Amino acid sequence: MTKEEASIRAEKLRKEIEKHRYAYHVKDESTISDAALDSLKKELFDIENDYPDLLTPDSPTQRVGGKPLEEFKKVSHIKPMVSFNDAFSEGDMRAWFSRLENYLGHKVKPEFYCELKIDGLAIELIYENGLLAKASTRGDGKIGEDITQNVRTIEAIPLAIKDNKENSAFERLIVRGEVFLTKKEFKRINEEQRNKGEKEFANPRNVAAGSIRQLDPKITAMRKLDSFEYDIVSGIDLDRHEDEHKALSSLGFKTNKHNMLCHSLEEVFLFRNSWENEKKRNNLEYEIDGIVVILNDNALYEEAGIVGKAPRAAIAYKFSPKETTTVVKDILFQVGRTGILTPVAVMDPVEVGGVMIAHATLHNMDQIKKLDLRIGDTVIVSRAGDVIPQITGVLKDMRTGKEIETASPTRCPIDGSPVIKDGVFLKCSNRNCGAKHKELLRHFVSRGAFDMEGLGPKILERFMDEGLISDAADIFSLTKGDIASLPRFGEKSADNLIEEINAKKRLPLSRLIYALGIIHVGEETARTLASIFEAGEIGLAEILNKIKKMSADELKDLPDIGPKVAESIIEWFADEKNTRLVMDLDRAGVSAYVERKNGQNLFSGKSFVFTGTLDSMSREEAKKAVRSLGGDVSESVSKLTGFVVAGSDSGSKRERAIELGVKILTEKDFLKMIGR
Numbered sequence: 001m002t003k004e005e006a007s008i009r010a011e012k013l014r015k016e017i018e019k020h021r022y023a024y025h026v027k028d029e030s031t032i033s034d035a036a037l038d039s040l041k042k043e044l045f046d047i048e049n050d051y052p053d054l055l056t057p058d059s060p061t062q063r064v065g066g067k068p069l070e071e072f073k074k075v076s077h078i079k080p081m082v083s084f085n086d087a088f089s090e091g092d093m094r095a096w097f098s099r100l101e102n103y104l105g106h107k108v109k110p111e112f113y114c115e116l117k118i119d120g121l122a123i124e125l126i127y128e129n130g131l132l133a134k135a136s137t138r139g140d141g142k143i144g145e146d147i148t149q150n151v152r153t154i155e156a157i158p159l160a161i162k163d164n165k166e167n168s169a170f171e172r173l174i175v176r177g178e179v180f181l182t183k184k185e186f187k188r189i190n191e192e193q194r195n196k197g198e199k200e201f202a203n204p205r206n207v208a209a210g211s212i213r214q215l216d217p218k219i220t221a222m223r224k225l226d227s228f229e230y231d232i233v234s235g236i237d238l239d240r241h242e243d244e245h246k247a248l249s250s251l252g253f254k255t256n257k258h259n260m261l262c263h264s265l266e267e268v269f270l271f272r273n274s275w276e277n278e279k280k281r282n283n284l285e286y287e288i289d290g291i292v293v294i295l296n297d298n299a300l301y302e303e304a305g306i307v308g309k310a311p312r313a314a315i316a317y318k319f320s321p322k323e324t325t326t327v328v329k330d331i332l333f334q335v336g337r338t339g340i341l342t343p344v345a346v347m348d349p350v351e352v353g354g355v356m357i358a359h360a361t362l363h364n365m366d367q368i369k370k371l372d373l374r375i376g377d378t379v380i381v382s383r384a385g386d387v388i389p390q391i392t393g394v395l396k397d398m399r400t401g402k403e404i405e406t407a408s409p410t411r412c413p414i415d416g417s418p419v420i421k422d423g424v425f426l427k428c429s430n431r432n433c434g435a436k437h438k439e440l441l442r443h444f445v446s447r448g449a450f451d452m453e454g455l456g457p458k459i460l461e462r463f464m465d466e467g468l469i470s471d472a473a474d475i476f477s478l479t480k481g482d483i484a485s486l487p488r489f490g491e492k493s494a495d496n497l498i499e500e501i502n503a504k505k506r507l508p509l510s511r512l513i514y515a516l517g518i519i520h521v522g523e524e525t526a527r528t529l530a531s532i533f534e535a536g537e538i539g540l541a542e543i544l545n546k547i548k549k550m551s552a553d554e555l556k557d558l559p560d561i562g563p564k565v566a567e568s569i570i571e572w573f574a575d576e577k578n579t580r581l582v583m584d585l586d587r588a589g590v591s592a593y594v595e596r597k598n599g600q601n602l603f604s605g606k607s608f609v610f611t612g613t614l615d616s617m618s619r620e621e622a623k624k625a626v627r628s629l630g631g632d633v634s635e636s637v638s639k640l641t642g643f644v645v646a647g648s649d650s651g652s653k654r655e656r657a658i659e660l661g662v663k664i665l666t667e668k669d670f671l672k673m674i675g676r
Contacts, residue, residue, distance in 0.1 A: 003054075006047050010054050012378075012398045013044040017060040019397070030202050034119075034289065035321030036380050038086050039350075043325070045085060061085075061308050071215060072145030075136035079233055081122060081176065082141060083309055084292060084316040088351060090269055093293070096315050097265060100295070100304060103312055111296040113241045114271050115230055115259045117316055119205045119287040120180030121212055123151065124233070127173040132159045137213070141309065150212050153221035154179065156228075162252040173235030175248060179227045181208045182285045189223065204287050226286070229253040240296050258284075261296065268293055268317070276319045276354070290318035323382045325395065326350040331362070331375055331406045333426070334470035335414045339434035341426040342467035343368060343406070345379075345391055353383035355481030355491070360389045361467045364424045365408050372396070374403035388466065389485050413470065416577075438464065440517045444472040448523050449515030450504045454497055462486070472515070473584035475501060503607070503640045506632050509538060509592040516582075518572045520565045528558050529569070535594045537627055540586035548573045595630055602673075603631025606642035609657070612650030614667050616676075625674045637662060645670045 001009065017040050023029040041060060048055040055061075087093045101108050124144065126134040135151035136144040151157055161173065181189075181204040189207060190200045201207045211223040232244045242261050249255045258275075262268045272291045275281060281288060295301050295313035304312035330346040343362040350357065360381060362368055371394050373379070380393035409419050412428035414437050420429045428434065441460050445452040455475070463469045468482055478501065484494035514526035521529070529547065547569065555566035572578050595604060608626045610619055610633070617625075622645065623633045637644060637656040644657040645665045657664050665673070 003051055006051050007054055008400055010044060010047045010051075012400070013040055013047070014056070014059055016395060016397055017041055017044065021060060030206060032380075033323045034205075035318075035323045036325050038088075038318060039321065039324040039326075042086055042088065055308075059308075072147065072213070075124075075134065075139075075144050075146045077124060077136070077142060077144060078174065080141045080306065081124060081138040081144070082306055082311055083122075083138075084314055085310040086290075087315050087317045088321070090265075093265055093268065093315070093317060100312055104300065104304060108295070108300060109297065110264050112262045112265075112268055113245075113259065113294045113296045114262050114268055115292045115294070116256055116275065116284075116288045117290040117292050117318075118178045118180050118228060118256075119203070119289050120178040120227075121205070121209045122176065123147070123179050123212070123227070124174065124176050125151070125157065125229070127161055127175075127235075129171055130161050132157070145213065147212055149217045150214060150220040151179075153217055154225045154227055156226050156254045158252045162250070173251075174233040175229050175235075175253065176231040176233060177227055177229030177253070179208055179212050179225050180204065180286050181211070181223065182226055183287065184285065185224050185226075227254060228256045230255065230259075239298055241294050241298060241301070242296055244298075262293075272317050272319075288319075290316055293317050320351055320354040322353050323380060323392070324350050324352045325378055325380055328373065328375055328377050328379055328391075331368070331373075332470070333409050333413055334464070334467040334474070335412060335428060335434060335437055336465045336467070337434045337438045337461045338465075339412075339428040339431065340422070341409060341412070341419060341428065342465075344467040345373070347379070347381070349479065349481075350381060351481070352381050352389055353485065355383075355484045355494075356479055357381070357383075357389050357481035357485055358477070358479050359468055359482050360391050362391065365426065366424050368406055374399075374405050376400075376403035383485060388487070389481075414577075434464075441469070441472060441475075443517050444515045445475070446515075449511055450507060451511075452500055452504055454493075454500055459497075471581055471584070473581055473588050473590075476505065476585070476588035476590060499638050499640065503634075503638065505589050506591045506593070509533060509543065509594050512540075512543075512590070512592045516572070516578070519568045521569065525560060525565060528560055530594055532558070533594045537591065537593050540582050540590065540592065543592065544573070544579060544582045548579075593627070593630070602629040603642075607632045607634050607640060609634050609637050609641050609644045609653055610647070611644060611653035612647030614645075614647040616667065616671060622670070629674065643670075 017037065020032045020037050023031045044059070045061050048059065048061060085096075087096055097108070097110070122138040124136050124138070125132060132148070132152065134146065135148045136146055138144050152159060183204065186201070186204040186207060193200045207223065208225060211220050211225055214220045229248050230245065232238065232247065236247055238244050238247060245255050245259060260271055262271055275288065275291065293315050295304070301311065301313040306312065326347045328345045328347055332344050332346060333341045334344050335341055343365065345360045345362055347358055347360060362373070371391060373391065373394055378395045378398040379391045380395070381389055382392045383389045408426060411417065412419055412430065412433055414428065415430055415433050417428050417430040417433060419426050438461060441464070442457055444450060445455045445460070460469070463478070466486060468478060469475055478498065480491070480494045480498045483489050483497055484491050508530070510523070510527040510530040513521065513529050514523050533543070533546070552563070552566045552570060555561050555569055556563060603626055608631055610622055614622055626633050634641060637653050637660065639660050641657070641660070641662045643663050643665050644653060645667065646654045647667055654664060
């Protein structure tokens with residue numbers, strides 16, 4: 001987006017976030033899910049990173065919480081109680097660590113202390129001469145509320161700390177931690193609410209926050225809150241964050257036994273991914289929504305300092321959200337196998353429920369009207385369990401006035417027939433439309449055409465009915481998440497299908513022409529048409545233009561093409577719908593080539609991947625050499641890769657090749673193969 005668009009978007013985001021944050025932190029009310037709010041904050045954070053001059057002092061990314069409640073006595077923190085910026089992917093984590101090293105101006109030893117991120121309320125505890133003297137909430141990070149009386153009711157928090165001989169000299173100790181409610185206690189409290197005919201609580205965090213800020217400590221005591229401590233602010237100086245946890249435990253504080261020291265980002269990823277497993281998380285007594293990753297070296301942590309509301313040397317690495325926000329770029333109407341038109345939202349790709357998705361079915365026009373959904377809207381997308389991603393809400397305050405309402409189509413996008421109403425659904429009036437379209441798609445992926453293994457008739461029909469594909473070009477816009485989010489489809493099957501689709505983006509021109517399904521054009525006629533082009537790579541636009549310009553007489557001069565076939569070819573390429581399909585395939589990355597003759601098609605059907613640096617030629621020269629011999633070049637290694645050419649300083653692609661058993665060539669081997 002342009003800077004002007006970013007400025008408008010950032011201002012809208014600030015207002016939207018502040019509205020929900022005020023309700024969350026001050027009123028203890030959830031007006032939007034934590035995951036959706038995190039998504040909005042992350043988008044604003046990224047915009048401010050890209051355009052630093054758009055950062056404002058009152059931006060939500062620079063603030064910690066809400067205003068302290070008036071009923072409580074105010075407490076000033078000697079050191080700000082910060083919160084963390086969020087990361088949602090391995091890429092986000094690598095970018096965070098890179099920013100940290102850039103700020104410090106040197107390489108940093110990758111040693112991280114990883115803590116389970118408890119979904120609770122941050123607190124500060126002050127002990128004087130070994131006794132609990134004061135407890136407070138985080139508040140706005142600088143000033144919190146005095147909740148000492150309420151904290152005294154929490155069994156997990158010691159009223160007096162143990163005598164520790166090594167640290168017996170300290171008179172004042174300040175520690176920080178988290179107050180939370182266990183799942184069991186949350187269930188009990190909600191059962192009580194139901195029995196009294198009162199409204200149930202939305203989540204354990206809200207109950208914990210409301211309980212700790214009760215004016216009557218007896219109510220707090222009845223809620224049976226729990227607590228973990230994780231940070232020593234002052235009183236004991238230690239070199240490593242890991243040692244703080246050991247010291248807290250020895251003093252009688254409750255610490256989380258699942259926390260772990262990691263010696264690389266890869267170990268961090270493994271730790272986080274292991275806890276994302278719902279079965280494992282269900283065994284915990286409390287809710288977690290990710291992990292906190294902290295640089296273990298306390299001196300470097302302090303040197304890195306704070307940016308805005310967050311420490312540079314720590315970050316919250318969240319689990320894949322079940323709900324998030326994104327922007328609707330378009331609304332398309334896809335035709336299913338029965339001729340029903342399904343509206344589908346095309347969105348900025350976003351991760352939800354562990355998969356990256358770019359499409360969400362809208363079912364029918366009634367659903368669009370109910371949501372009041374428009375192209376350009378910022379929306380909430382939800383997915384839980386095996387449920388297909390759904391748009392569940394529209395953030396109307398984010399509108400700029402440029403959003404476009406969607407009108408019901410009057411003509412079928414496949415064959416142009418009038419659209420009729422069938423209950424709540426729209427349907428093509430041509431009864432044969434869906435069946436004919438289904439056959440064209442089957443032909444497109446068949447053995448003599450694109451030859452997409454695993455994309456059989458039933459799967460094609462499923463994708464059509466879910467609104468994921470309407471024409472052949474849509475196949476190439478499918479993402480792993482679009483497939484994996486469907487019931488009975490796993491990540492492995494989605495991986496395999498996407499890998500197969502990507503591997504078949506480049507094919508001989510004769511097979512591409514055959515795949516188009518032109519009446520009377522079989523495999524032999526397709527080869528004849530392909531023969532009018534010179535050997536080598538050829539763009540789809542060039543194919544389109546050359547064949548469209550040919551007259552019936554020119555076509556009939558070609559072997560095996562008579563008047564009827566020539567007329568069919570001319571009609572097909574004159575149809576605007578077919579022209580659009582070819583260009584959509586081109587935009588999707590589909591390419592073709594004319595095979596060499598006289599034995600020059602040495603690498604036909606073979607795919608090469610290059611890694612590292614070649615001494616005798618550039619990477620582009622090597623790719624050109626492969627393609628000149630009929631081969632294909634890919635950027636990623638898969639089980640379909642024929643060879644990996646490993647130059648000096650080769651990296652992960654070589655390791656992936658070893659893992660998959662793909663043949664690895666040295667530069668010398670490769671030069672010998674191409675005859676140099």
